[in-house]
Amino acid sequence: MDNDFPGIGRTYRVDFIDFRVEMHFASATSLTYTVITQDGAQGASETVTVGIRAITDGIFLVTWQEADKTTVVHVEDYVKKTIVTNITNPDLTFEQHLGTFVETGSTMTAPSFATDIKTMFSAGQILCMKNKGVRLDDFNFMSNATGDQTFADHANGRHVFARLRGDGPGQRMPPGGPFWTQPMLDKFQAWMDGGFSP
Ligand code: HEM
Structure with missing residues (x-):
């Protein structure tokens, strides 16, 4: 090359x-x-x-x-x-x-966690989920490549995404809304597609 x-x-x-x-x-x-x-x-x-x-x-x-x-x-x-x-x-x-x-x-460049993703969660949401072991503001947690029974890879991030879209099991997050708009969901998707950049 x-x-x-x-x-x-x-x-x-x-x-x-x-x-x-x-x-x-x-x-x-x-x-x-x-x-x-x-x-x-x-x-x-x-x-x-x-x-x-x-x-x-x-x-x-x-x-x-x-x-x-x-x-x-x-x-x-x-x-x-x-x-x-x-x-x-x-x-x-x-x-x-x-x-x-x-x-x-x-x-079209891939979004980064620090500037594009973390900023879409409020302090209250981060705190609420921290108590449940879902660390929305933690890059290492959100980008962890480990899979589980549902997702072959990056299970943490993909579970969060499924809850934001409300298309999986469990209630849509955040409880009662306001739910993420399509452009916000697209940005999260692009962050994942772009390789979970910091
Ligand atoms: C946009 C923000 C939020 C995201 C992305 C989110 C994401 C998630 C995820 C991935 C789970 C599943 C955890 C697991 O199975 O181990 C979950 C569960 C839960 N979340 Fe959140 N959450 C958000 C906001 C909140 C807020 C603000 C509250 C409290 C008011 C909350 C309360 C809960 C509760 C009670 C559960 C357990 C019950 C269930 O599985 O449905 N979440 N959330």
Whole structure:
């Protein structure tokens, strides 16, 4: 991988005309792509291991294989902001699409616990739950990677999220409301998806 690859840590919205995706490079080997639906919402998402090679200044070959064996070869031009994607589907059909992209990075970067998550809990809520062993203001507790019978990983954080959404067993939190709004829930989800950053 070439050190000059500009995508690391950034998020891009790519318009291939027939379909749109969002790409986020967490590192030089990790790409998360998310389908963007007609109405602009985020759809299916997958994180893949990518290979990146510089072709010439600002132009990179980015390749990966998806879980279902779909093989993707991108020629990404960071000067002209264009991508040629070459896709071999699991049934061996082949497609090629030309896309243009824009960086949406700063608004899409993963939230951090200290500035984005902890601040959404009130002192009273933190105290109430501290007595029950749920330490809402404690990064180490909230980001603990250990799983349990319900969640394979990060059980503490995921139980908190389930209570905030009210879609699991037990009463929705905080008791009696006011319940978190969708943007607040989205931020918590993004914090988890982004790797439970401090
Ligand atoms: C947004 C803030 C809150 C979150 C995210 C939250 C989260 C949770 C979670 C994850 C549990 C399950 C704990 C377990 O099973 O071990 C729980 C239980 C509980 N929480 Fe909270 N809580 C919040 C606010 C509050 C507040 C303010 C109170 C008190 C007024 C409270 C009272 C309780 C009680 C009594 C239980 C045990 C009963 C049950 O499981 O439903 N919570 N909460």
